[in-house]
Amino acid sequence: YGNELTGLCRPEELFRLTDCARRVAKRYNLTIDSAMITDVPGYTWGIVPALAHSGVKYLSAGPNHIHRICYTLAEWGDKPFWWVSPSGEKRILCWVAGRSYSWFHRGRLGPVKGVKPDTFFEYLEELQASGYVYDMVQLRYSIQGDNGPPDPELPEFVRRWNGRYVWPKLRIATTRELMTAFERRYGDRLPERRGDFTPYWEDGAASSARETALARNASERLVQAETLWALLNPTRFPDAHFATAWRDVILYNEHTWGAYCSISKPDSQLTRDQWRIKQAFARDADRQSRSLLHRAAAKRRSGKTPVAAVDVYNTCSWPRDDLVILPRNLAVAGDVVQTADGQSVPSQRLTNGRLAFLARGVPPLGAKRFVFKPGETRPAGRANAGGRRLTTPALEIEVDAETGAIERLVWKPAGDDFAGGTQRRRLNTYHYVPSRDPQTAQELAAGVTVRVEDAGPLVASLVVESPAPGCRKLTRRLRVVDGLPFVSLCNVVDKEPIxxxxxxxFGFDVNVPGGIMRLDIPWAIIRPETDQLPGA
Incomplete structure (x- = not known):
């Protein structure tokens, strides 16, 4: 249970958010069909199918009332609607509390016993003036501040109010009680809305980029590990260990990012102490995901050296061709790589000492065996790196000498240059904004060096290094593989502690005339501005 930054979640994580609820419901024969989220403004569209598939029909949202919420409350406060999933097959009743979750906190109204009756009547008049057509409204109630205690005086206040006034009546209710009654009365009259309620706060995760990467990679690794356990050893599936690992991933992506003073006093002892707790979630998730993945294939390892063969597993549901790079410390029988039936496989020793080979036709949810024979790698392929250029039979990439950005990215079969030449701003450009004002953006000034890392013929790569504003060093790696139709980019930012x-x-001014921008988000693909809810 947490108030998640859903925009940080990988697809499987969204389903894991209801793990605890489903376990409790099953154990105690309960119905848990409502959810609440507090403080966070905005929620990724994939949360709709994730909740609906878990039996959750209702979502009560109580966002922050002032801090970086933009139009969240203005557009959706007290405007309940059916939020339809990307597929159109599911929907949940979503209701954003118009007075947010903190109306009764210190600095606003305070505990209800001190609130003047006119405050509630003025609120009702405001609702009526806005066209509100329902005869019930939700008021989130918590006192003092975040994590405040229950108010023991609330029941007596409600009793006295209802004894004094004929209307409106106050009722202390659960989310389920409120939503069930509201749906029964108005469900067939509510509007349906489709789109991403794009969140506002997820950008803050970049302040701890290393740990964010650990958590994201752990999430993907856990999905792979679960698949391998299901394929290789389903009767011994370590469910409790996976639950613990997923819990750590989810708690890292929960919205409380350290101490209250992490911005005003980032180096204080309080900030550092609380950050160590938050950081531990990412580190523990990383460690546990690696252990679960390693254990999944434990019975498949022979333990003999040198290694005579490896099985390459594809945990996706479609066939795959991809590059396999073996660990540096894996002693193999030789650098000649073949399929199990003796067909030659392109391979190459990289400059870092690791053996790479191209695995083709690995079946979905299956494996393919590759055998090692004595001898050196047999040069095969037409990938090449030289100067500032990378080429394969399908691709031609050229790096700009002054900025290190990609100035040419040509798809040879069609002759299209996706970088667009000198008429565009290039691809993978670096931009640093030393304030909240984008007009102060800085770019690279000088000092770019480009060197060949791997020359080919299977794998070809360039390393682009430079100083960069806000950084000690910026390193950008570009890699192509003969037989694969893409270029891989890896940007390493060694940040200064500002x-x-x-x-x-990083900017990508992609040259696609008449193109349509689409974003891949969990369980949906959206077009910015078109597939977003108003106020997102």
Missing amino acids: RTPESVH
Whole structure:
């Protein structure tokens, strides 16, 4: 249970958010069909099918009332609607509390016993003036501040109010009680809405980029590990260990990002102490996911050296061709790689000492065996790196000498240059904004070096290094593989510890005339502005 930054979640994580509820419901024969989220403004569209598939019909949202919420409350406060899933097959009743979750906190109204009756009547008049057509409304109630205690005086206040006034009546209710009654009365009259309620706060995760990467990779690794356990050893599936690992991933992506003073006093002892707790979730998730993945294939390892063969598993549901890079410390019988039936497989020793080979036709949810024979790798392929250029039979990439960005990205079969030449701003450009004002953005000034890392013929790569504003060093790696139709980019930012508002951006001015921008988000693909809810 947490108030999740859903925009950070990988697809499987969204389903794991209801793990605890489903376990409790099953154990105690309960119905848990309502959810609440507090403080966070905005929620990724994939939360709709994730909740609906878990039996959750209702979502009560109580966002922050002022801090970086933009139009969340203005557009959706007290405007309940059916939120339809991306597929159109599911929907949940979503209701954003118009007075947010904190109306009764210190600095606002305070505990209800001190609130003047006119405050509630003025609120009802405001609702009526806005066209509100329902005869019930939700008021989130918590006192003092975040994590405040229950108010023991609330029941007596409600009793006295209802004894004094004929209307409106106050009722202390659960989310389920409220939503069930509301749906029964108005469900067939509510509007349906489709789109991403794009969140506002997820950008803050970049302040701890290393740990965010650990958590994201752990999430993907857990999905792979679960698949391998299901394929290789289903009767011994370590459900409790997976539940613990998923819990750590989810708690890292929960919205409380350290101490209340992490921005104003980032180096204080309180901030550091609380950060260590938050950081531990990412580190523990990383460690547990690696252990579960390693254990999944334990019975498949022979333990003999040198290794005579490896099985390459595909945990996806479609056939795959991809590059396999073996660990540096894996002693193999030789660098000649073949399929199990003796067909030659392109391979290459990389400059870092690791053996790479191209695995083709690995079946979905299955494996393919590759055998090692004595001898050196047999040069095969037409990938090449030279100067500032990378080429394969299908691709041609050229790096700009001054900025290190991609100035040419040509798909040879069609002759299209996706970088667009000198008329565009290139691809993978670096931009640093040393404030909240984008007009202050800085770019690379000088000092770019480009060197060949792997020359080919199977794998070809370039390393682009430079100083960069806001950083000690910026390293960008570009890699192509003969037989694969894409270029891989890896940007490593060695940040300076700057304690004022800032941001780092990488730009891709892609040359696709008439193209439509689409974003891949969990369980949906959206077009910005078109597939977003108003106020997102």
